[in-house]
Amino acid sequence: MTTEKKLTGKIARERIRLMETPRPPAGLIEGFKSLGDASGIVSDILDELGITGAVAATTLRPTIAGKCIVGPALTVRNIVQREHPYETAKAHVNKMAEFEAHNLALPGDVVVIDGVAGVSNMGGISAQTGKRQGEAGAIVHGGIRDISHSRSVDYPLWSSEVTPVTGKSRIETVEINGDIEIAGIRVSPGDIVLADDTGVCFIPRGRAEEVLALCLAKSQAEDRKVRIIVEGASVADLPTNA
Template identity: 30%
Template structure:
């Protein structure tokens, strides 16, 4: 359990985040003038579940001399707590994999909720069979060996254009990936829950037969103002 948040607050935040999808979180960030949505990251495995939780970070880069000899992602997996999500800075690379099947297997056994890679992954069939969610921007069979190395972990990373720190929160589903930091968690969740409440009422109105032009009228366009 993270040391910078009480057990009660952490559990409550985890449950609240799990009830929200990426679109609702993204709308809340828009309303608050915050950035966190990363275009181009999609669910690569066949699993359809949404994942959410605090992040453990990995920074990848070119394979150069002098770096510690360790398998990319292994240290983050060992350090992660159940329910956390590994987030990998791969600099958008699609010419080599930044995550593979053995990592998915180890992460699944550790209880990690999923992985998000800013770049390509491989062994997607294996990850799907394991039921381990993998999000990224591409699939490629090319190995990282000799091409990519782990430069650091548990550090600040950049995913797309979004700066992500260890302990930040992330939600990932069929619509994409959205990050927000611990500093803003209360206001983001409060605004997202407000938006969700309004959209839930709109869904109910549609189910009861209200015309779409009435339900999605001026009030909908003003939701984020």
């Protein structure tokens, strides 16, 4: 059932492509979560299927070590404002609207921002709002700030930059829940996001069940290989196809 959302007024309704992020099939998110910190396994399967979807943690760095999140993508696209930032700052103009994404978020969603470099696309108050909304976390291709704040409320982010420079007078949000591009990868609303210490994987929602089935099989094979190593098998006897 679709839940009606009251817009905050920061972004025109026509810029919101979908009022609700497409929901994954029952059990899909739980299945990916059961893999643990498995971006490596997911990346391998995406390779086997010819899907481009993995981004290294050197490009999108986690703010909280040891976190692993899985959820459907709620997408945001930001661009640079035309006006000079000092003029907009003096006039208190703020065209950022990731709070509208928080307003639309359902528990477990992952906010994914196609952002602006060199400035913050999400700060501490925004992160705390996302935590309050039940979001799993956020992926930001661009800058973020106030990471001690987001850490204190246990809201994990992965970002390409950390900066004190505000985006409020520099950024305009032009679309929510449309297709975006993150580090050269197309991400659509409802695509599955898996992020851990090693990197971030974007799994097209139409292929997610296929990807999960292959990931589960590969994970089981790797678990068997680990057991063999622990049991003391010689290196020559170790399986090489796991």
